[in-house]
Amino acid sequence: MSFAWAKQYEPQTAFTKWMDEKLPLPRLVYSAVGAGYPVPRNLNYMWNFGVLAGFFLVLQIVTGVVLAMHYASNTEVAFGQVEHIMRNVNYGWMMRYAHANGASFFFIVIYLHIFRGFYYSSYKAPREMIWLLGVVIFLLMMATAFMGYVLPWGQMSFWGAKVITGLFGAIPVVGEPLQVWLVGGFAPGNSALNRFFSLHFLLPFVIAGVVILHIWALHIPGSSNPTGVEVKKESDTIPFHPYYTAKDGFGLGVILILFTFMLFFLPNMLGHPDNYVEANPLSTPALIVPEWYFYPFYAILRAFTGDLTIPFTDIILVPAKLLGVIAMFASILVWFFLPWLDKSPVRSGHYRPMFKKFFWFGLIPCMAALFYLGGAKPEEPFIVLSQIATAYYFLHFLVILPIVSQIEIPKPLPFSITEAVLGKDEGGAGAATAATDMSAGDAPDASPQPAE
Amino acid sequence: MTIRLGGIIVGLGLTAVLVLWSLVPGLVNFAIPEKPDYYAFQEENIAPEGGFSFEGAAGTWDYAQLQRGYQVYKEVCSSCHSLKFVAFRNLQELGYSEEEVRAEAASWSLPGVDQKDGSVIDRPGLPTDYFPAPYANDVEARAFNNNAVPPDLSLMTKARKDGTHYVYSLMLGYGEPDPADQALSPEFETPEGLYFNEHFYNINIAMPPQLNEGVVTYANGPEATAEQMSADIAAFLTWTAEPSLVHRKQIGWFVILFLIFASGLAYLSYKQIWAGVKPKKE
Numbered sequence: 133m134s135f136a137w138a139k140q141y142e143p144q145t146a147f148t149k150w151m152d153e154k155l156p157l158p159r160l161v162y163s164a165v166g167a168g169y170p171v172p173r174n175l176n177y178m179w180n181f182g183v184l185a186g187f188f189l190v191l192q193i194v195t196g197v198v199l200a201m202h203y204a205s206n207t208e209v210a211f212g213q214v215e216h217i218m219r220n221v222n223y224g225w226m227m228r229y230a231h232a233n234g235a236s237f238f239f240i241v242i243y244l245h246i247f248r249g250f251y252y253s254s255y256k257a258p259r260e261m262i263w264l265l266g267v268v269i270f271l272l273m274m275a276t277a278f279m280g281y282v283l284p285w286g287q288m289s290f291w292g293a294k295v296i297t298g299l300f301g302a303i304p305v306v307g308e309p310l311q312v313w314l315v316g317g318f319a320p321g322n323s324a325l326n327r328f329f330s331l332h333f334l335l336p337f338v339i340a341g342v343v344i345l346h347i348w349a350l351h352i353p354g355s356s357n358p359t360g361v362e363v364k365k366e367s368d369t370i371p372f373h374p375y376y377t378a379k380d381g382f383g384l385g386v387i388l389i390l391f392t393f394m395l396f397f398l399p400n401m402l403g404h405p406d407n408y409v410e411a412n413p414l415s416t417p418a419l420i421v422p423e424w425y426f427y428p429f430y431a432i433l434r435a436f437t438g439d440l441t442i443p444f445t446d447i448i449l450v451p452a453k454l455l456g457v458i459a460m461f462a463s464i465l466v467w468f469f470l471p472w473l474d475k476s477p478v479r480s481g482h483y484r485p486m487f488k489k490f491f492w493f494g495l496i497p498c499m500a501a502l503f504y505l506g507g508a509k510p511e512e513p514f515i516v517l518s519q520i521a522t523a524y525y526f527l528h529f530l531v532i533l534p535i536v537s538q539i540e541i542p543k544p545l546p547f548s549i550t551e552a553v554l555g556k557d558e559g560g561a562g563a564a565t566a567a568t569d570m571s572a573g574d575a576p577d578a579s580p581q582p583a584e
Numbered sequence: 585m586t587i588r589l590g591g592i593i594v595g596l597g598l599t600a601v602l603v604l605w606s607l608v609p610g611l612v613n614f615a616i617p618e619k620p621d622y623y624a625f626q627e628e629n630i631a632p633e634g635g636f637s638f639e640g641a642a643g644t645w646d647y648a649q650l651q652r653g654y655q656v657y658k659e660v661c662s663s664c665h666s667l668k669f670v671a672f673r674n675l676q677e678l679g680y681s682e683e684e685v686r687a688e689a690a691s692w693s694l695p696g697v698d699q700k701d702g703s704v705i706d707r708p709g710l711p712t713d714y715f716p717a718p719y720a721n722d723v724e725a726r727a728f729n730n731n732a733v734p735p736d737l738s739l740m741t742k743a744r745k746d747g748t749h750y751v752y753s754l755m756l757g758y759g760e761p762d763p764a765d766q767a768l769s770p771e772f773e774t775p776e777g778l779y780f781n782e783h784f785y786n787i788n789i790a791m792p793p794q795l796n797e798g799v800v801t802y803a804n805g806p807e808a809t810a811e812q813m814s815a816d817i818a819a820f821l822t823w824t825a826e827p828s829l830v831h832r833k834q835i836g837w838f839v840i841l842f843l844i845f846a847s848g849l850a851y852l853s854y855k856q857i858w859a860g861v862k863p864k865k866e
Contacts, residue, residue: 173861215669215739218828225828226835370861378854385847389840396836397641400742408743408825409735418785 134351137366139168164351170369171376172357174553178252179355179376180383181245187384188238189343193336195231196280199224203283205329207322210285211410229399235277236402237391239425242270246467247499251491252360253479258353260471265346267467269339274426274464276335279328281423282320286407291420293320293328299433302454319413359552360479361545367557368549419509427506428499433460434510435522459522466529473529476537478545486540490532498524626757626782629749632815636748638822641837644830645823647679652802653820654678656813659800661737664729664791666717669738670824673711677827685711692716730777732790741818741825748822750783755814757783758793 141162143149152159162168202221204213217224246266249255255263278296282289297320300311316323354363363369370376394401402424406417422430436456440449450458466473481488498521505518551557637646654675657667672689676682689709694716696707709716718734719725725733741747758781766772774780778788795813806812822829 212669218826219669219674225826225832229832374857375861378850378857382847382850382854385843385850389843389847392836392839392843396832396839399832405743405745405747408739 134163134168135170135354135363135366135369137369138163138170139371141166141168164347165377166373167371169351169372170363170366171355171372172363172368172549173370173375174357174359174549175355175376175379176358177379177383178244178248178358180380181241181248183380184241184383184387185238185245186343188234188241189336189339191234192231192238193340195227195234196333196336198227199231200333203329205283205326207285207325207411210283210325214284226395229395232403233391233394233399235280236394236423236425237387238273239277241387242273243425246270247496250495251481252356252358253474253476253481254356255471256474256479257471259350259356261349261352262346263471264468265342265349267464269342269346270467271464272335272339272342274429276332276339277423277425279332279335281407282325282328283332284407285325285411287409287411287415287417288404288407288420290320290411290413291417292422293324295420296422297324299453299457299460302451302457304454356479357549358480358482359546359549360483361547361549361552364548365550421507424503424507427504428502429460429463429506431502431506431518432463432522432525433457434506435459435515435518437515437519459526463522463525466526470529470533474533474537476540476542478542483543483545484536484540485543486536487533490528490536494524494532495528498528626753629746629753629783630756631749632752632811632818636815636819636822638819638830641833643833645678646819648805649816649819650678650823651680652805652813653816653818653823655802656795656800656817657737657820660794661817662715662718664718664725664734665737666719666734667715667738667824668717668736669714671712671714672709674827678823682711689713730790734791737821737824739825741822743825747825748818751821752814752818753783754781754789755795755817756810757781761787 141152141156141159143152143158148158151157159168199217202213202217202224204210214228217228219225221227249263249266278292282293293315297311297315300314301307303310312318315321316327354369357363404421404423421427433456436452436459439452440455441447442449476484476487478484481491501517501521502525505514505521508514508518546552546557548557637643637649657665672685672692675685675688680688689711692709692713692715693706694709694713696705697703698705719728722733741751744750758779761772761774761780761782772787774788778790779792780787781789795810795817797810798808800808800813802808826832
């Protein structure tokens, strides 16, 4: 499953030859992330974040397993047990801060990875499956992070769990019994904490499994690239190792500097002070907010303040709460339809003047606003601003993107990646071909089909 | 096809109209906002002159200050506030010797079990014990404190925004309300049994002013002014909330300097590996 010119693994020693016959694991690694995986030669730093996300997944699993050795999922002792980790376990504070800030950095790199996908249309054919699996990973990450935040059993843990599990109560008819069944009681308690801990331990391994599918699906068409022009020949690619392992190594160093800076100097900056107060079902915090990485979706949830009624009557069609819940889930589910909403044959935002404007001056400010508004107090002017931002968010994906992709005239694309990098390509026509000849469909631009 | 498309558009349009209609109450509220009617509290905390020794990337503990803060806790705060996540053995980190910690622990009385008949008795504390709670339970705490539970102080500086400065500000925040502010909210009045404190989110706090000048006597150190005691207790509670604070920053320097060095090497090897692939910029 790679290009015809991909290097093949050749075992050198007697042991590796023996191993290759019995279990060709080194061959698999060689072809997946080694010299046997040809990658476009023009990837920029935005292509670092996949590897970085993988790194943070591993970091979360390693620190998480160690923390689980010292934790107890019982509402009576959970809060004190976390303090036991912070105070009595050797370097327990480092493990816990690494895990808490690791979650934040996992989301930072994932958001950059996703927005790379938005800008360079990484979701377009033939890479739809990679994108769909990526959205699944993101949903699993959100579930895992939410349940992890409940485990210290602080005030924000408890009240966050109460608000989020309360969302299921908005579902008509079955909502309330469903909520009681999911939480194991009328409010989050011992049974909720236990099942959240169990699932918080399980889901990262499910994520790891979907990540394998994500990478597998990636290796069928190969990596995308900043021009959006498909790989045509060997001069368009270079082996993943050593070229991109070296580049990713540098990227990893940079992100680790930022990460360790947060870990050692500002470990509580991204957290909430209320979570250092033990959960108390009788005392509601002044402002209940989730972790920062959920802010955009929390802003969308809270944007719906009025019930959906038939105008000038008191008949409520959909209560405000349910509207918010639907909108919040829809805001992520809409990503599943992205490959079919964006019809433009050109992938890269570089060559899409109109799309580019809507991306930088529409979607990015809108997301920045939602990030800010999700953590703001539920009062004016934040409510009306989050309503505008929510409206724009859906407008962008459901209206602007389909229309722009139909009417925009793309800039001419380079003939090949080689031409984009070197300025000329002896094998090509020399001149840039019109963009309209390029199709994102089944590669009619004469790119070779990857050999199976 | 056209009919189906038309249907979808009509349906979407109808939904859009209904959704927009649901936003009307919010817009009305935005245009004619309801004025909040409350006495604004001082959200900005104050800091002692010269700041705290442990602040900044290279901060270290001032052990004399931590010991003074411990004295303030022991002689003032501990009569109402527990410190349940701190053990006597931890006091060694404040510069006390093992002997001193043992003597200090023994000066506290903890509930124990009589080994002969199993009845509950008082016993002297051991270094392995945690600080005892002043009240048996929340009900007793409420009964003694005008229906308010004095919170545990172990994590206080992490459980409040800008916690160290918050504790310092709160200790010094007592006084009389500003007449100009009071004129804005005429019905404002501090209820019986509560105390005005401009740094408390509720303005009125159940805890009476505590750190009045001379309430403790420092054996050999600065004069026990309200500012001095407030700074000392804020420093001590910062340590109880995060004993690893200074150690953490020290490790951080090594880790980050190493990572900068390693990233530099990674960058050079990246450039060398790519030298033959990337064309020179013209």
